[in-house]
Amino acid sequence: MGDKPFLEHCLPEGMDEVLKKLIPLFEERAARYDRSGSISLENLQDLQDAGFLSLALPRSAGGQDISLSAIVRIVGQIAQGDPSTALILAMQYLQTAAFAHSSEWSEEVKQELFESVLQEGALINALRVEPELGTPARGGLPATTVSQRGQAWCISGRKIFSTGSTALQWGIVWAKTDETDPKVGPVLVPLDLRGVRIEKSWHQMGMRATGSHTIIFDNVEIPERYLGLLSASASNEGRPTVAIASWHAIVIASLYNGIAVAARNWLINFLHQRVPSNLGASLATLPRFEVLLGEIDALLLSNAGLIDQALQLQEQGTEVTILAGLTKHSVTENAILAVGKAVAAIGNPGLSQDNPLERHYRNVLCGRIHTPQGDSALLAAGREALKKQN
Numbered sequence: 001m002g003d004k005p006f007l008e009h010c011l012p013e014g015m016d017e018v019l020k021k022l023i024p025l026f027e028e029r030a031a032r033y034d035r036s037g038s039i040s041l042e043n044l045q046d047l048q049d050a051g052f053l054s055l056a057l058p059r060s061a062g063g064q065d066i067s068l069s070a071i072v073r074i075v076g077q078i079a080q081g082d083p084s085t086a087l088i089l090a091m092q093y094l095q096t097a098a099f100a101h102s103s104e105w106s107e108e109v110k111q112e113l114f115e116s117v118l119q120e121g122a123l124i125n126a127l128r129v130e131p132e133l134g135t136p137a138r139g140g141l142p143a144t145t146v147s148q149r150g151q152a153w154c155i156s157g158r159k160i161f162s163t164g165s166t167a168l169q170w171g172i173v174w175a176k177t178d179e180t181d182p183k184v185g186p187v188l189v190p191l192d193l194r195g196v197r198i199e200k201s202w203h204q205m206g207m208r209a210t211g212s213h214t215i216i217f218d219n220v221e222i223p224e225r226y227l228g229l230l231s232a233s234a235s236n237e238g239r240p241t242v243a244i245a246s247w248h249a250i251v252i253a254s255l256y257n258g259i260a261v262a263a264r265n266w267l268i269n270f271l272h273q274r275v276p277s278n279l280g281a282s283l284a285t286l287p288r289f290e291v292l293l294g295e296i297d298a299l300l301l302s303n304a305g306l307i308d309q310a311l312q313l314q315e316q317g318t319e320v321t322i323l324a325g326l327t328k329h330s331v332t333e334n335a336i337l338a339v340g341k342a343v344a345a346i347g348n349p350g351l352s353q354d355n356p357l358e359r360h361y362r363n364v365l366c367g368r369i370h371t372p373q374g375d376s377a378l379l380a381a382g383r384e385a386l387k388k389q390n
Contacts, residue, residue, distance in 0.1 A: 010069040018050045019077050026081030027262070027356075033084065033209035034359050037202070039167050040209055043085040048121035056093040058100050061114035065100075066093070068247050069311050072254040079258025080265075083363050084209035086258065088164040090251050091125040095172060098244045099124070104186055104228030113170060113188070122169035126186075127159035127215055144175040144217065146187060146229065153224055155187055158199075158216045165198050165213040173217070175229060185229030187222060195220035206362035249324035249372055250310050253331035256367035257303045260335035263360040264296050267342045270349070270357075283346075292345050299334040306331055322384050325377035332367035333374070339364045 011019075026043050033040045047053055056071065057063025066074075071093045079086035096117060099110065116122035133140050144157025155175055162171070171189045176182040189196065199214040224230075271284040271293075283289055310327045314320045339361050343350035350357045368374060 010067060010073055012055065012064050012066065012070070015050075015052075015074070018052075019074065022046055022050065023077060023081035026078065026085055030082040030084075030209075031353075031356065031359065033082070035208075035353075037208045037211075039088070039164065039211040040082060040085055041167065043082060044088065044121070044123070044167060047085075047089060052089065053092055053121050053123070054096075054118045056097040056100075057114050057117060061100075061111065062118045063096075063114070068250065068314055071097075071247070071251055072307065072311060075251055076254035076258040076261075079255045080262040082209065083255055083259050084207050086255050087207065087210050088123065088125075088167065090255060091163055092123055094244060094248055094251065095124045095126055097247070099172070101243075102186075102228070104231050105188070106225060109188065109225050116169060120169070123164055123167050124170040124172065125162065125164050125168055126174070127162050127171040127189075128174040129159060129161045131158065131160055141182070141184060142174050142176055144173060145178050146175050146222070146227065147178045153222045153227060154219050155189065155217045155222055156219050158214055160201065160214045161212045162215045163210045163212045165202075165215055166211050171215065172228075177229065183229050185231075187229055188226040189217065189220065189222060191215070193220050193222075204366070206359075206364070206366040245372075246314065246321050246324040249328040249377075250307060250314070250320075252367070252370045253303070253310075253328040254307055256332050256335045256364055257300065257307065259360050259364045259367075260296075260300060260303070260338040263339040263342050263357055263364070264293075264300065266356055266360070267296075267346070268293065270346065270355070289345065292341060296338045296341055299338040303331045303334050322377075322380050325372040326381050328370070328372060329374045329377040332364075332370075335364050335367060 025046065026040070029040055029042060052074070054062065055064045055066045057065070059065050071090070075086050075090045075093070078089060099105065099113060113122070113124065117124070130143055132143060142157065144155065144159065146153060146155050155173065157175065159171075159173065162168075168191050171191050173187045173189050174185070175187050176184045195218045197216050197218065199216055201214040202208070202210070202212045204212075268284070271289050272282050274283045275281065276283070306327045310320055310324055313323065339357070342357060343361050349355055350361070352358055
């Protein structure tokens, strides 16, 4: 039940069958990349070969302009194989979709980026978080600065937690100008320019193969056409649009739900295969484990309903920013609880690196860190509820 699609018929034709072939491959490779802490370039190449990296591009640029429902389904299923790869792909979809609908970039720049994605499988991500500032979703100005020096524009600064860092070709960098009254907004940076370097700082407990290292910009010269911040609205304060913020929350919810589905499916196989000599039958025959699977499936059923509701409201044109935040928070907590129940029930095998459940547990805990974080989502919802009462 936990691995059924949220909405029917939302994928381009033939993609379902391709996913069914790719997910077991990604699952087979996941432990190796988790231990090495390296991005799975094999997985990304497989996705490029199958046409997945360009699906969110406009149809006019050779993409499929896929819906949020399709993104959610693809990311949630790939997360069952390798959630680190799923996160890199999620950022690819969210940022290419946002780029296509952004007003900061000329059609020439958009076409340049789209062609690189379509022809070369180029990856893109937004680079926003900084050491001193933390997550920009909580407010504040970036330290990363754009300066004009004669006819040239240069950017300097550092961005931490840069998902996909070593595999990215493009970064949408949140920055400010060095003026007294600075402009704040995005700068498109080709990451092969001189002065761009990567500091390997990602040594986390989970989601290790996302390669979310620090990207440093040391006086990097940028063509003026890439300076989206020069046309960004001052009132925007460099924050993502409402639509993309909502999309991000729902997609991230699906990703972490996918991890819980993978843990559930592994647990079922383990319980059938484990036959203690004193029992003379598999653990799957014990009522306590039947109840456990019922509890886990109840959590996953709730998750499916929450994500489905958010998707349907969004597709109806309803404002879902607060609902999306609550969905991400609730789905993440349910996923963590589901995987935690599996670990607690089977004891030491659940914490052994010889079994994927240990990896699923480390990975699913990372869901609490992604924007919107729990306190922010609950605060926004509470304020809205109280406002309606006045």
